[in-house]
Structure formats: structure tokens, C-alpha cells
Amino acid sequence: MITNIVLAAAEATKNPLLPENYDLFWSSVVFVILLTFFWFKVLPGFKKTLDERTEAIEGRLAAAERAQAQVAEKTAEIEKAQENSRAEAASIREAARAEGVAILAELKEQANQEAARITATAKAQIEAERQAALVSLRAEVGTLAIDLASQVVGASLKNDKVASGVVDSFLAELESSEKASKGKGK
Amino acid sequence: MLVTASSSGESDSGFHAPSIDEFYPEIIAFDGTPFALNRIMLIRLIVVAALIILFWLVSNKFKKASVTQNFVPGRFQLMGEIALNFVRSNIAHEQLGKKDGDRFLPLLTTIFFTVFGMNITGIIPGFNIAGTSVIGLPIVLALAAYVTFIYAGVKHHGIKFFKIATVPSGVPAAFLPLVFVIELLSTFILRPVTLALRLTMNMIAGHLLLVLCFSATWFFFFSADGWFKLFGAGTFLFGFVFTLFELLVAFLQAYVFTLLTTVYIQLSLADDH
Numbered sequence: 001m002i003t004n005i006v007l008a009a010a011e012a013t014k015n016p017l018l019p020e021n022y023d024l025f026w027s028s029v030v031f032v033i034l035l036t037f038f039w040f041k042v043l044p045g046f047k048k049t050l051d052e053r054t055e056a057i058e059g060r061l062a063a064a065e066r067a068q069a070q071v072a073e074k075t076a077e078i079e080k081a082q083e084n085s086r087a088e089a090a091s092i093r094e095a096a097r098a099e100g101v102a103i104l105a106e107l108k109e110q111a112n113q114e115a116a117r118i119t120a121t122a123k124a125q126i127e128a129e130r131q132a133a134l135v136s137l138r139a140e141v142g143t144l145a146i147d148l149a150s151q152v153v154g155a156s157l158k159n160d161k162v163a164s165g166v167v168d169s170f171l172a173e174l175e176s177s178e179k180a181s182k183g184k185g186k
Numbered sequence: 187m188l189v190t191a192s193s194s195g196e197s198d199s200g201f202h203a204p205s206i207d208e209f210y211p212e213i214i215a216f217d218g219t220p221f222a223l224n225r226i227m228l229i230r231l232i233v234v235a236a237l238i239i240l241f242w243l244v245s246n247k248f249k250k251a252s253v254t255q256n257f258v259p260g261r262f263q264l265m266g267e268i269a270l271n272f273v274r275s276n277i278a279h280e281q282l283g284k285k286d287g288d289r290f291l292p293l294l295t296t297i298f299f300t301v302f303g304m305n306i307t308g309i310i311p312g313f314n315i316a317g318t319s320v321i322g323l324p325i326v327l328a329l330a331a332y333v334t335f336i337y338a339g340v341k342h343h344g345i346k347f348f349k350i351a352t353v354p355s356g357v358p359a360a361f362l363p364l365v366f367v368i369e370l371l372s373t374f375i376l377r378p379v380t381l382a383l384r385l386t387m388n389m390i391a392g393h394l395l396l397v398l399c400f401s402a403t404w405f406f407f408f409s410a411d412g413w414f415k416l417f418g419a420g421t422f423l424f425g426f427v428f429t430l431f432e433l434l435v436a437f438l439q440a441y442v443f444t445l446l447t448t449v450y451i452q453l454s455l456a457d458d459h
Contacts, residue, residue: 022222023322031326039292042241045248046270056257
């Protein structure tokens with residue numbers, strides 16, 4: 001009991017507010033070691049890592065943005081090219097159509113001209129043949145009529161001047177009447 | 187008084203009541219020299235080793251990430267980053283801004299992890315006592331904070347800092363002497379003293395509470411008779427709850443110590459009191 005009290009008295013002198021020398025010593029050692037460690041080893045690496053990460057993220061964002069801009073540019077280019085080729089195709093089609101129309105018109109014109117030419121030639125030929133027929137008919141009609149009349153009046157009119165005069169006047173009359181009927185027919 | 191009562195009670199019941207003795211375990215080596223080692227000093231050195239190993243590994247991850255240009259942190263690296271970033275963003279940058287926050291970050295980081303690491307041994311089985319429960323370390327840390335906030339003020343304002351700190355503007359001349367004494371006391375004496383005392387006393391109280399709960403549990407289970415054994419369950423439950431509470435206190439005290447240091451530095455840098 002007495003030793004207990006003495007022990008307690010000795011212990012009671014220990015004030016938890018007053019540090020022992022060894023306590024302060026080891027506390028300082030602990031603090032200095034950890035301060036040095038964090039200051040020069042951990043925190044620089046930490047800061048570097050954060051900085052590099054920020055940089056990397058920003059760099060990649062910028063790269064992505066650049067890539068996106070390039071893609072947009074290319075898309076616009078392609079669209080423009082498409083637009084151009086579409087317009088070109090349309091104009092070519094238009095030109096072809098116009099040309100086709102022109103060719104058709106030309107061909108029609110040529111055909112018309114050809115037809116007209118053929119018609120004209122045919123008409124001229126018919127006229128010529130009619131003239132020829134007329135001439136030969138006129139020549140034959142004279143002899144035929146004289147032959148006929150000679151046989152009617154008696155075979156003496158062949159070389160007679162009177163007879164040939166009668167025939168000529170008859171023919172002239174015939175011709176003039178023919179002309180008159182033709183003018184009426186027109 | 188408590189000591190006498192407890193030691194007299196101890197002899198017959200076997201109940202080990204907590205006492206201030208707890209914080210002065212026997213010296214193991216170098217007895218009588220300024221670098222004597224006891225259990226608590228050893229615990230501190232182990233905590234230092236643990237902190238260095240842990241953050242060395244984190245630091246290696248940083249280096250590796252930097253060398254390989256891999257900017258996606260792994261799980262372990264991320265944990266380290268979250269811990270370091272807590273001090274950096276939530277305490278330093280928030281109070282001091284980016285520039286000054288980074289300036290004082292080494293001290294703040296050291297204080298936070300030292301206090302937390304030393305506090306947490308209070309609830310780690312086998313250690314069972316906080317490295318900060320003996321006042322030496324809190325005094326050293328408070329001194330570091332003290333020197334730093336005075337350095338910050340003097341560096342920023344020159345010798346005028348002491349006037350700014352003790353003579354606030356806009357106080358009627360009649361009150362100035364009184365205000366001066368109060369400011370002098372609170373800034374240059376109470377700040378470091380409260381920093382150290384708050385931490386130590388929290389750890390001492392926490393440890394005593396846990397010892398009380400668990401030694402009572404031991405007593406009820408193995409020395410008490412009959413129905414009294416049931417009390418042991420209650421004291422054990424209390425001990426369990428207080429252990430969780432101590433975990434919170436360990437973090438909270440680290441946070442408070444670091445935050446107050448930061449605030450003191452910030453006040454020193456402020457242009458007006």
C-alpha cells in the first residue's frame with residue numbers, strides 16, 4: 001500500500017502537458033523525415049503527374065477538335081464536288097437534248113427539201129412528157145386528119161396547098177380552143 | 187487522485203483502470219538519453235516507415251506514369267491521388283488559392299498525414315495507442331505551424347505584419363490597448379498552444395475511454411460473478427462504438443489541425459485583419 005502510494009506520487013509528477021526530452025527528439029525526427037519525404041519525393045511527382053495529365057487531356061481534346069474540323073472540311077469539299085458534278089451532268093443532259101432537237105429539225109428540213117425536190121423533178125418530168133406527147137400528137141393528128149379527109153373527099157388533097165392551109169387553120173383553131181379551155185380549167 | 191484510487195483498487199479486484207501512466211511505458215533502449223525509446227516512440231517510427239513505404243509506392247506509380255505517358259491512373263495510384271488531393275484541393279487551394287496553396291503544400295501535407303497516421307494507431311490492434319497522444323509530436327507540429335504562419339506574414343508584409351496582426355483597423359482608440367493584448371495573446375500564444383493541446387487531449391481522452399471500456403469488459407467477463415458478467419457485453423459494445431468513433435476522431439483531428447494551420451497562414455497573408 002505504501003509502495004503504491006509512493007509509486008503513484010512519483011507517477012503523479014508526470015505532467016502530460018510537459019514533453020520529455022526523448023519525446024521531443026523523436027517527434028522532431030519523425031517530422032523532419034516526413035516533411036523532407038513529402039516535400040522532395042512525393043509532392044513533385046504528384047504535381048508533375050497532374051500537370052502532365054492536364055496537358056495530355058488538353059492536347060487530346062485539341063487534336064480531336066482538329067480532326068473534327070478536317071473531317072468537316074473534307075465533307076464540305078465532297079459535297080461541293082458532288083454538287084458540281086450534278087450540275088455538270090444536268091447541263092450536259094440539257095445540251096444533248098437541245099442538240100437532239102436541232103438534229104431532228106435539220107433532218108426534217110432535209111427530208112422536206114428532198115421531198116420537194118423529188119416532187120418538183122417529177123412534175124417537170126411529167127410536164128416534159130406531156131409536152132412531148134402533145135407535140136407528137138399534134139404532128140400525128142395533122143396527117144391522120146388529112147388521111148381521113150382525103151379518104152372522105154377522094155384521095156386528091158395530098159400535095160395541095162389549099163389543103164395544107166385548111167389543116168393549119170384547123171389546128172390553130174384547135175389550139176386556141178384548147179388554150180381557152182385550159183384557162184377556164186385553171 | 188485518480189491514480190491513487192485506481193492503484194489501490196487494482197490490487198484486490200484485478201481491474202486495470204486507465205491512468206496517465208499509459209502514456210509513459212517503460213523505456214526499452216537508450217534509457218536516460220535524449221533519444222530514449224519506448225513503445226510509443228517505436229510506434230511513431232513504425233508509422234513513419236509505413237507512411238514512407240505507402241507513399242513511396244504511390245510516388246513510383248507517378249514516375250512510371252510519367253515515363254510511359256500513361257495518364258489513366260490505376261486503383262492504387264488513384265487512392266494515393268485522392269488522399270493527396272484532399273489536402274491539396276480541399277484544404278490548401280480552398281483557403282489559400284492555387285499559388286499560395288502550392289507554396290505551403292509540403293508542410294500541410296506532412297502535417298495531415300503525420301497526424302492521421304499517428305492518430306490511427308490508437309485503434310489498430312497491437313499498437314492500441316496513438317503516436318500523437320504524447321505531447322511531444324503535437325508540440326513539434328504546432329511549432330512548425332507557428333513558425334510557418336509567422337514566416338508567411340513577415341515575408342508578405344515585412345515587419346508590419348506584427349502590427350497588422352495585433353492592431354486591427356477600425357477599432358476605437360479607447361479599446362485599442364485591450365484589443366492589442368487580446369490579439370497578441372490569441373495570435374501568438376493561444377494558437378500554437380490550442381493546436382497542440384486539442385490534438386493531444388483528444389487522443390489521450392480517446393485512449394482512456396477505450397482502455398476503460400475494454401478493461402471493464404475483461405473484468406466483467408473473467409472476474410465478476412454471476413449476472414454481472416452480462417455487463418461485459420454492454421461495455422464491449424461501448425468499446426466497439428468508441429473504436430469507430432476514434433476512427434472518425436483520428437481523421438477529424440488531422441483535418442482540423444491542417445485546416446487551422448492553413449487558416450492561420452491565410453490570416454497572415456490577408457491584407458487587413
